[in-house]
Amino acid sequence: MNAGSFVLNILILGVPFSVALLLAALGETINQRAGIFNLGCEGIMAMGAFVAFLPPFFMAGTPQAPFANLIGLVLAIVVGALLGILFALVVVTFRAPQGIAGIGLQMLGWGVAGTLFRHYVGGVTGVAGIAAFPIPGLSRIPVLGQILFNHNPLVYLAFLLVPVFWYVLFKTPWGLKVRAVGTYPRAADSLGIPVARVRYQALALGGAMAGLAGAYLSLAQAKMFADDLIAGRGFIAVALVYFGRWNPVGVMVGALLFSLAQALQLSIQVAGIDFPYEFAVMLPYVLVIVVLALVRKARMVGPTELGKPFDREQRV
Amino acid sequence: MGHEPIRSLELRGITKRFPGILACDHIDLSVGEHSVRALVGENGAGKTTLMNILMGLYQPDEGRILLNGSEVRFRSPNDAFDHGIGMVHQHFMLVQNMTVAENVALGMKSSHRPFRLDIGAVRKRILEVSERHDLPVNPDALVWQLSVGEQQRVELVKTLCLGARFLILDEPTSALTPQETDELIALLSKMSSELSIVFISHKLHEVKALSDTVSILRRGRIVFEGRTEDQTPADLAALMTGHDVELPRVDSGGAERPVGTGMLSIRELCVKGDRGNLALDGVTLDIAPGEIVGLAGVSGNGQREFAEALNGLRGVDSGSILLDGAQIAGRCAGAVIGEGMGYIPEDRNTEGIVPSFSVRENLVLKDIGGEPWSKAGFLRLGAIADNANDLKERFDIRCPTTDTAAGSLSGGNIQKVILARELARGPKALVAVYPTRGLDMGAEEFIHKQLLARRSEGVAILLISEELEEIMNLSDRIAVIYKGKILKVVPGKDASKRSLGLLMAGVVDE
Ligand SMILES: Nc1ncnc2c1ncn2[C@@H]1O[C@H](COP(=O)(O)OP(=O)(O)O)[C@@H](O)[C@H]1O
Numbered sequence: 141m142n143a144g145s146f147v148l149n150i151l152i153l154g155v156p157f158s159v160a161l162l163l164a165a166l167g168e169t170i171n172q173r174a175g176i177f178n179l180g181c182e183g184i185m186a187m188g189a190f191v192a193f194l195p196p197f198f199m200a201g202t203p204q205a206p207f208a209n210l211i212g213l214v215l216a217i218v219v220g221a222l223l224g225i226l227f228a229l230v231v232v233t234f235r236a237p238q239g240i241a242g243i244g245l246q247m248l249g250w251g252v253a254g255t256l257f258r259h260y261v262g263g264v265t266g267v268a269g270i271a272a273f274p275i276p277g278l279s280r281i282p283v284l285g286q287i288l289f290n291h292n293p294l295v296y297l298a299f300l301l302v303p304v305f306w307y308v309l310f311k312t313p314w315g316l317k318v319r320a321v322g323t324y325p326r327a328a329d330s331l332g333i334p335v336a337r338v339r340y341q342a343l344a345l346g347g348a349m350a351g352l353a354g355a356y357l358s359l360a361q362a363k364m365f366a367d368d369l370i371a372g373r374g375f376i377a378v379a380l381v382y383f384g385r386w387n388p389v390g391v392m393v394g395a396l397l398f399s400l401a402q403a404l405q406l407s408i409q410v411a412g413i414d415f416p417y418e419f420a421v422m423l424p425y426v427l428v429i430v431v432l433a434l435v436r437k438a439r440m441v442g443p444t445e446l447g448k449p450f451d452r453e454q455r456v
Numbered sequence: 457m458g459h460e461p462i463r464s465l466e467l468r469g470i471t472k473r474f475p476g477i478l479a480c481d482h483i484d485l486s487v488g489e490h491s492v493r494a495l496v497g498e499n500g501a502g503k504t505t506l507m508n509i510l511m512g513l514y515q516p517d518e519g520r521i522l523l524n525g526s527e528v529r530f531r532s533p534n535d536a537f538d539h540g541i542g543m544v545h546q547h548f549m550l551v552q553n554m555t556v557a558e559n560v561a562l563g564m565k566s567s568h569r570p571f572r573l574d575i576g577a578v579r580k581r582i583l584e585v586s587e588r589h590d591l592p593v594n595p596d597a598l599v600w601q602l603s604v605g606e607q608q609r610v611e612l613v614k615t616l617c618l619g620a621r622f623l624i625l626d627e628p629t630s631a632l633t634p635q636e637t638d639e640l641i642a643l644l645s646k647m648s649s650e651l652s653i654v655f656i657s658h659k660l661h662e663v664k665a666l667s668d669t670v671s672i673l674r675r676g677r678i679v680f681e682g683r684t685e686d687q688t689p690a691d692l693a694a695l696m697t698g699h700d701v702e703l704p705r706v707d708s709g710g711a712e713r714p715v716g717t718g719m720l721s722i723r724e725l726c727v728k729g730d731r732g733n734l735a736l737d738g739v740t741l742d743i744a745p746g747e748i749v750g751l752a753g754v755s756g757n758g759q760r761e762f763a764e765a766l767n768g769l770r771g772v773d774s775g776s777i778l779l780d781g782a783q784i785a786g787r788c789a790g791a792v793i794g795e796g797m798g799y800i801p802e803d804r805n806t807e808g809i810v811p812s813f814s815v816r817e818n819l820v821l822k823d824i825g826g827e828p829w830s831k832a833g834f835l836r837l838g839a840i841a842d843n844a845n846d847l848k849e850r851f852d853i854r855c856p857t858t859d860t861a862a863g864s865l866s867g868g869n870i871q872k873v874i875l876a877r878e879l880a881r882g883p884k885a886l887v888a889v890y891p892t893r894g895l896d897m898g899a900e901e902f903i904h905k906q907l908l909a910r911r912s913e914g915v916a917i918l919l920i921s922e923e924l925e926e927i928m929n930l931s932d933r934i935a936v937i938y939k940g941k942i943l944k945v946v947p948g949k950d951a952s953k954r955s956l957g958l959l960m961a962g963v964v965d966e
Pocket residue numbers: 452453454455474475477478479497498499500501502503504505506864865866
């Protein structure tokens with residue numbers, strides 16, 4: 141294998157790897173912009189992956205089978221949004237500490253998805269999943285076409301959502317409210333913005349995105365479900381939001397960087413390069429830690445009230 | 457949006473309770489058209505609470521609000537805006553990492569299109585308002601880049617952009633420099649021909665200059681209501697506190713102190729600011745035991761860096777600081793405290809106390825690790841509680857119990873907690889930074905008396921302030937700081953407002 145095709149291979153692998161991270165991290169960006177970090181992202185992804193997997197699994201061979209993936213995606217989004225709202229109930233309405241509540245949600249989602257899976261499905265089984273959809277014309281461009289335009293539709297969707305989220309956050313009234321309640325809820329409150337409602341909406345959207353991210357893993361990437369399918373991607377997504385400084389574009393760069401490192405790691409193994417396997421696997425994670433340590437404090441960029449509950453009559 | 461003019465606004469029997477506190481006790485208040493009503497009262501009297509009720513931020517436990525004679529209920533600030541009522545809050549309500557226009561847009565619901573924020577319309581409205589009222593602001597500036605005075609202007613513009621014809625101003629001048637304050641007062645008195653204004657302030661000369669009528673609030677009750685011109689500031693102060701207030705003055709007619717015997721002796725001190733600039737440039741100053749030296753200057757000329765360097769909170773580039781002969785320059789805060797330095801910091805909420813700790817914990821914070829507050833690694837809770845009760849009594853700290861979170865107290869009482877802690881330790885020297893900023897006259901009087909009492913006990917005191925009155929009343933000598941340098945040191949009795957004002961602007965007459 142020559143160096144050129146080695147690099148090309150990493151790029152072709154890396155782009156679809158980044159999608160689950162990107163979808164989840166875009167949702168988490170909205171959460172955190174509204175002042176709430178949802179460590180339960182991982183759990184919501186597990187639930188999303190599981191419920192999305194069910195329709196194709198049970199409907200295989202029936203006349204409705206062509207719609208199974210779509211139903212699965214919608215289910216994942218709805219379940220994700222509901223879990224986001226559940227999280228909002230706990231941390232916004234009851235003002236529970238967000239870190240603890242998030243870990244709870246992570247364990248809940250992971251546990252429930254795993255248990256139901258063993259009960260109703262049993263062993264590991266594959267599904268047909270979402271097929272690749274090369275974009276006519278564009279996918280024929282040499283090199284670039286292979287890297288960018290030869291994937292399943294969710295890949296395109298995820299990258300299209302980057303400018304959409306950017307626009308929503310910075311150019312719409314709702315985005316303005318989200319940023320305000322995450323930075324200075326008291327000011328938003330003094331202008332008649334319903335802080336709790338905006339946070340609920342943000343968490344519902346964030347949950348829906350995490351659910352979709354999970355569905356991507358089970359339907360498009362792995363085409364199966366397993367207990368450890370998510371493998372920490374939910375936590376990486378949370379870290380990517382800090383890395384990307386709460387900006388969808390920065391988050392996308394982070395997701396790509398991380399998944400390229402992962403693709404590199406895989407390629408090293410596949411190519412049989414003499415490099416300790418354990419270190420290769422560690423590579424992307426080490427990268428995240430190093431980058432996070434180097435990212436400068438973004439005091440005047442991000443949501444300064446991140447993690448703090450809001451109570452109008454509380455003075456401290 | 458109701459465009460009906462506000463001819464009269466009446467509050468009747470408004471009552472609001474917080475846990476353990478009756479913040480508003482059957483308050484009646486009415487304001488007519490085109491008039492300025494001043495609302496004064498000590499810290500914690502209930503002024504902010506009353507105005508938050510009027511804005512729909514708090515719901516009253518009892519009472520009614522009448523607008524032009526008919527009852528209204530405000531469930532959220534939106535209802536108040538709809539009726540043309542707007543408020544500039546005591547603390548800035550500006551999102552720091554957004555632009556001025558975005559901050560205004562947040563409240564301007566007409567700019568909220570379904571899929572688009574019409575920031576152009578907001579910008580236009582801002583420029584209209586700022587032109588009409590002569591309030592220059594740049595709609596595209598980021599709020600955190602603006603000075604305090606500019607932010608205050610933005611608050612005013614924002615409130616006007618939201619259509620306020622009835623303006624509530626909650627201590628708008630407490631964070632401003634004297635010059636900015638004068639400008640604001642002039643502006644408001646011009647605006648009062650078109651608007652109705654409720655003006656809250658502790659500075660009674662501002663009240664005199666601006667308002668037609670005045671209401672005085674004491675511990676949640678209206679104790680006086682009348683025309684401003686019939687009252688002198690001293691009358692108002694007495695009504696506010698319930699006793700005659702007379703700000704004490706230093707008596708420094710005594711012998712000149714020999715130079716060079718400073719308790720606190722600062723030599724050629726150079727200190728860097730946050731941006732790496734030279735914030736203090738060769739400052740030399742001696743403070744004798746039992747002497748108060750006032751440091752006058754427009755804020756931002758190195759005062760903060762000076763105070764921090766003296767207290768071990770900021771590194772020292774060069775120069776020396778001797779406290780009773782011991783070198784403290786560049787040493788850590790703990791060591792400086794150990795040498796007997798007391799500190800009343802500029803920002804009482806973030807530097808002076810731990811807001812979520814109780815009053816009694818805050819009172820022993822500086823010595824918590826040693827006798828008598830702890831023993832063998834355990835806190836001696838009894839001793840800590842006794843200490844708190846004793847200091848609460850001596851320093852007249854008003855709090856429900858000493859177990860209350862210190863951050864929930866009013867500004868004046870937080871300052872008393874800090875003062876009590878610092879003075880009870882028996883310091884050799886004390887650095888007091890803007891010690892009465894934002895406080896009412898009763899609290900100011902108390903703090904001034906305490907400073908003078910320590911002076912007569914032999915404490916060397918550095919008083920940093922922008923209030924010339926305060927500096928001239930208390931200081932044996934006055935040093936004027938400008939761009940990190942001490943321009944001149946004059947005896948307190950020779951100083952005049954005019955000469956100090958010129959020095960503060962950097963003009964040295966020779
Ligand atoms: N949200 C709150 N929770 C509990 N106590 C409060 C709250 N807001 C105000 N208070 C108390 O009510 C009283 C009046 O406070 P406030 O209206 O802020 O006074 P002022 O504005 O006159 O200084 C004070 O004793 C204060 O401690």
